Amino acid sequence: MNIIVCLKQVPDTETQIKIGSDRQSIVTDDIKWVMNPYDEYGVEEALRLKEKHGGEVTVVGLGPKRVTESIRTALAMGADKGILISDGALDGSDSLAHAKAIAAAIKDLQYDLIFTGQRGVDDDLGIVGATLAEALNIPQLSLIVKVEVAEDGKSVKVQRPIEGETLVITSTLPALITAQKGLNEPRYASLPGIMKAKKKPLAEKSLADLGLNSADFGAGARKMKILELTPPPAREAGKIVPGETPQEKAAQLAKLLHDEAKVL
Amino acid sequence: MAQGVWTIAEQRDGEIRKISYELVSEGRRLADALGQELTVVLLGSNIKDKAAAFGPYGANKVMVADDSRLEPYTTDAYVSVISQLVKANEPAVLLLGASVQGKDLAGRLAARLDVAMAQDCTVFAIEGGTLVATRPIYAGKAYAKVTFENSWPQMATARPKVMSVNEPDPSKSAEVMDAAFTLDDADLKTKVMDVVKDESGKVDLTEADKIVSGGRGMKGPENYYILEALADVIGASVGASRSAVDAGWRPHSDQVGQTGKVVSPNLYVACGISGAIQHLAGMSTSKVIVAINKDADAPIFQKADYGVVGDLFDVVPALTEEAKKYV
Ligand SMILES: Cc1cc2nc3c(=O)[nH]c(=O)nc-3n(C[C@H](O)[C@H](O)[C@H](O)COP(=O)(O)OP(=O)(O)OC[C@H]3O[C@@H](n4cnc5c(N)ncnc54)[C@H](O)[C@@H]3O)c2cc1C
Ligand SMILES: Nc1ncnc2c1ncn2[C@@H]1O[C@H](COP(=O)(O)O)[C@@H](O)[C@H]1O
Numbered sequence: 001m002n003i004i005v006c007l008k009q010v011p012d013t014e015t016q017i018k019i020g021s022d023r024q025s026i027v028t029d030d031i032k033w034v035m036n037p038y039d040e041y042g043v044e045e046a047l048r049l050k051e052k053h054g055g056e057v058t059v060v061g062l063g064p065k066r067v068t069e070s071i072r073t074a075l076a077m078g079a080d081k082g083i084l085i086s087d088g089a090l091d092g093s094d095s096l097a098h099a100k101a102i103a104a105a106i107k108d109l110q111y112d113l114i115f116t117g118q119r120g121v122d123d124d125l126g127i128v129g130a131t132l133a134e135a136l137n138i139p140q141l142s143l144i145v146k147v148e149v150a151e152d153g154k155s156v157k158v159q160r161p162i163e164g165e166t167l168v169i170t171s172t173l174p175a176l177i178t179a180q181k182g183l184n185e186p187r188y189a190s191l192p193g194i195m196k197a198k199k200k201p202l203a204e205k206s207l208a209d210l211g212l213n214s215a216d217f218g219a220g221a222r223k224m225k226i227l228e229l230t231p232p233p234a235r236e237a238g239k240i241v242p243g244e245t246p247q248e249k250a251a252q253l254a255k256l257l258h259d260e261a262k263v264l
Numbered sequence: 265m266a267q268g269v270w271t272i273a274e275q276r277d278g279e280i281r282k283i284s285y286e287l288v289s290e291g292r293r294l295a296d297a298l299g300q301e302l303t304v305v306l307l308g309s310n311i312k313d314k315a316a317a318f319g320p321y322g323a324n325k326v327m328v329a330d331d332s333r334l335e336p337y338t339t340d341a342y343v344s345v346i347s348q349l350v351k352a353n354e355p356a357v358l359l360l361g362a363s364v365q366g367k368d369l370a371g372r373l374a375a376r377l378d379v380a381m382a383q384d385c386t387v388f389a390i391e392g393g394t395l396v397a398t399r400p401i402y403a404g405k406a407y408a409k410v411t412f413e414n415s416w417p418q419m420a421t422a423r424p425k426v427m428s429v430n431e432p433d434p435s436k437s438a439e440v441m442d443a444a445f446t447l448d449d450a451d452l453k454t455k456v457m458d459v460v461k462d463e464s465g466k467v468d469l470t471e472a473d474k475i476v477s478g479g480r481g482m483k484g485p486e487n488y489y490i491l492e493a494l495a496d497v498i499g500a501s502v503g504a505s506r507s508a509v510d511a512g513w514r515p516h517s518d519q520v521g522q523t524g525k526v527v528s529p530n531l532y533v534a535c536g537i538s539g540a541i542q543h544l545a546g547m548s549t550s551k552v553i554v555a556i557n558k559d560a561d562a563p564i565f566q567k568a569d570y571g572v573v574g575d576l577f578d579v580v581p582a583l584t585e586e587a588k589k590y591v
Contacts (some may be wrong), residue, residue: 133372140368229401253554262537
């Protein structure tokens with residue numbers, strides 16, 4: 001069972017986002033970069049499936065050199081090899097272009113399953129998984145919280161929670177799964193794991209290595225144009241509800257919610 | 265030239281879901297701004313009798329794709345059918361809901377059509393004849409205003425519960441037509457084997473009108489009945505912070521925040537929740553926020569419209585009693 005896990009590096013969720021003076025991008029100076037939390041679930045699930053069914057886990061990340069660190073983290077957790085897609089010509093590309101480059105790196109590999117996160121906690125798009133699945137012409141199973149691969153390794157059964165119910169879906173393999181919280185509890189990299197990761201293969205690929213043309217990437221090729229980034233609409237601290245006792249406060253609050261906010 | 269605004273309706277078991285009306289209403293506003301027609305696309309099995317629902321909300325046409333393989337929803341079948349319809353009719357704008365189904369469908373459909381897609385938008389406008397969408401990024405820590413370049417149709421999903429629904433006008437009706445499509449069984453690689461209903465029977469957080477959420481301040485799973493009691497009285501669903509979920513007190517599906525559900529209810533009551541940046545990210549588009557916390561310095565009070573400084577174990581039961589006077 002060979003598994004590929006896509007891994008995006010994103011700002012740590014603690015990050016306060018500051019908008020740059022160009023109003024098109026964010027200030028990246030003080031950002032701590034981490035593996036997208038949903039990709040941790042993907043790595044963990046891939047490792048569990050490997051432990052059960054055998055095979056190899058390959059992690060693929062696209063971005064600047066710093067993404068190597070997140071790939072090493074996945075290798076330290078137990079993945080076997082890494083691929084970093086890095087090329088100056090990718091600067092300013094949109095997700096559609098990223099997915100095409102990732103697909104080019106994956107298409108010649110052997111795989112039964114691909115994991116991506118259900119969305120990046122940076123752009124919150126959740127589009128790369130579907131775009132990859134389309135480029136590779138395989139089914140996608142999104143927002144998955146349980147994965148069971150059949151004994152013969154030819155199909156997979158997953159659980160997909162939707163509003164108010166959970167669907168049990170089967171699919172042929174290969175397939176692409178987008179990981180949702182609840183899938184598993186990701187392991188931490190152990191010290192021996194970290195030592196071993198340093199010796200695991202990590203290949204770096206440029207667009208040319210993938211047989212791609214730089215002209216199809218970068219800001220000029222964007223199909224989604226950013227007009228402007230703005231801070232969120234300000235939400236001001238409102239009233240502290242007066243009252244001496246909890247009963248008085250509760251009575252005041254209920255009255256305010258009814259008379260003023262009109263939500264009761 | 266691409267013409268017209270399309271919205272993709274969402275139904276489940278033959279019932280039209282509320283997001284579909286939010287989409288038609290927003291679609292009408294955009295179609296008016298463009299001076300073009302609004303078409304609703306409805307897919308399902310034996311669904312044609314539901315098509316009449318959209319005229320009163322402003323649809324000019326309803327295109328119905330009726331096939332037993334279109335119920336229940338699968339990505340394979342829906343993407344195949346809708347991509348055929350889009351290619352044959354070339355709409356200018358294509359809107360879907362940012363529900364679980366809508367996001368899945370929109371992602372793959374955009375890939376099939378090779379177009380950009382703005383996910384989970386909160387505002388739409390037409391500027392100079394093109395669609396401009398505003399969407400929260402970094403879980404609402406910033407907003408991006410985006411548009412499309414060499415990308416037709418202009419495609420986006422709308423966050424549930426954000427777009428206002430038109431008052432239906434029963435005198436208006438839409439022309440209903442059958443969609444022309446083919447479906448090849450060989451293309452259908454996934455199959456829904458089973459559907460397990462949630463036991464709680466509560467409205468999903470993303471669709472709830474009111475939410476009462478509890479965090480680490482709840483002290484343990486056994487105390488959530490206090491929130492359930494309030495929720496029952498005011499007609500709310502119960503949510504949780506990640507701390508409560510990770511402690512195993514509440515299911516993952518209850519988590520609100522950056523790595524949980526993003527919610528936009530009319531009323532959000534945060535009980536024993538400190539207001540960590542990741543939690544705020546998931547609920548800051550709520551219309552009215554109430555915080556009940558014993559720590560007057562808790563960051564949640566910075567975002568709350570109404571703050572109660574106090575012990576939730578006293579305040580919440582008292583609020584439940586008081587709320588009965590108004591419902
Ligand atoms: C990658 C990542 C992703 C994350 N994603 C999310 C997410 O999606 N959603 C999320 O919620 N968090 C998320 N977090 C966690 C987040 O950082 C906080 O740890 C979490 O939100 C805190 O939960 P809490 O407010 O319930 O607990 P605490 O911060 O411990 O706050 C408990 C509050 O309860 C109050 N309290 C205690 N007892 C009482 C009482 N009797 N009456 C009234 N008030 C009382 C206290 O004053 C305190 O303010 C994430 C963290 C990381 C690292
Ligand atoms: N630059 C990237 N490199 C590798 N994987 C990515 C990249 N961008 C997105 N992905 C994958 O796609 C998922 C969803 O990201 P997005 O579509 O950007 O929200 C992520 O969780 C990753 O698994």
